[in-house]
Amino acid sequence: xxxxxxxxxxxxxxxxxxxxxxxxxxxxxxxxxxxxxxxxxxxxxxxxxxxxxxxxxxxxxxxxxxxxxxxxxxxxxxxxxxxxxxxxxxxxxxxxxxxxxxxxxxxxxxxxxxxxxxxxxxxxxxxxxxxxxxxxxxxxxxxxxxxxxxxxxxxxxxxxxxxxxxxxxxxxxxxxxxxxxxxxxxxxxxxxxxxxxxxxxxxxxxxxxxxxxxxxxxxxxxxxxxxxxxxxxxxxxxxxxxxxxxxxxxxxxxxxxxxxxxxxxxxxxxxxxxxxxxxxxxxxxxxxxxxxxx
Numbered sequence: 001x002x003x004x005x006x007x008x009x010x011x012x013x014x015x016x017x018x019x020x021x022x023x024x025x026x027x028x029x030x031x032x033x034x035x036x037x038x039x040x041x042x043x044x045x046x047x048x049x050x051x052x053x054x055x056x057x058x059x060x061x062x063x064x065x066x067x068x069x070x071x072x073x074x075x076x077x078x079x080x081x082x083x084x085x086x087x088x089x090x091x092x093x094x095x096x097x098x099x100x101x102x103x104x105x106x107x108x109x110x111x112x113x114x115x116x117x118x119x120x121x122x123x124x125x126x127x128x129x130x131x132x133x134x135x136x137x138x139x140x141x142x143x144x145x146x147x148x149x150x151x152x153x154x155x156x157x158x159x160x161x162x163x164x165x166x167x168x169x170x171x172x173x174x175x176x177x178x179x180x181x182x183x184x185x186x187x188x189x190x191x192x193x194x195x196x197x198x199x200x201x202x203x204x205x206x207x208x209x210x211x212x213x214x215x216x217x218x219x220x221x222x223x224x225x226x227x228x229x230x231x232x233x234x235x236x237x238x239x240x241x242x243x244x245x246x247x248x249x250x251x252x253x254x255x256x257x258x259x260x261x262x263x264x265x266x267x268x269x270x271x272x273x274x275x276x277x278x279x280x281x282x283x284x285x286x287x288x289x290x291x292x293x294x
Contacts, residue, residue, distance in 0.1 A: 015040030017246035030056035096121035198281035
């Protein structure tokens with residue numbers, strides 16, 4: 001299954017996020033995912049595992065497991081990923097931070113452990129630099145991430161190349177229906193990061209509650225003879241979003257990918273819609289010492 005972006009390029013609706021996948025696991029995760037059918041991988045320089053992703057992809061291309069341009073990537077480094085251009089390049093977060101030097105993907109924190117924000121660089125400046133990458137042939141599509149309605153509207157106002165994607169946290173407990181509908185109305189594909197509500201990982205990292213434990217969703221899983229994760233991912237796809245769940249376990253890779261052979265009824269979609277708690281599970285303030293969503 002694929003969705004057509006506003007520039008005509010297609011993006012698979014189910015992808016694999018590699019945040020928190022450790023280097024030693026990466027080879028098996030990427031190779032197994034490709035064998036299962038994944039052709040969409042969500043990467044970022046900040047994850048500090050691009051080199052390992054590149055090594056795994058190089059092996060897949062070298063052995064003929066897949067042709068290179070059949071892989072849809074959302075990364076930050078061509079060199080580490082061993083590719084010539086990116087399918088999609090995103091502004092990871094709507095803020096400019098202190099530059100630590102070429103190749104340094106860390107976050108600059110002040111003496112109080114608070115993220116050092118550069119107030120001299122506007123989001124418009126950043127976006128026009130992104131547009132330059134398109135004209136240079138280094139990127140096919142560009143997009144935004146973690147933008148709300150206000151910031152998305154502003155980007156539409158000053159953009160020469162329209163953002164193709166807005167990647168945001170959204171799941172049954174954090175549905176953000178107005179933002180999703182605003183983006184879709186203006187031709188911007190919404191990609192759901194943390195589409196399973198963080199599951200175990202965000203519970204461990206941020207102390208948040210996972211929607212996978214919700215009894216209503218568990219009841220729907222029993223009704224459709226699916227896992228709760230499959231119900232949640234299918235819900236995300238049926239509301240017109242792309243989903244990029246993260247896992248390093250083979251059985252979960254297979255489970256998360258097998259969501260195209262069933263459909264939730266309108267009544268059950270409405271049931272899930274009623275579960276919204278406006279509950280964010282991914283909290284960058286844990287690392288940055290400041291709540292940029294405040």
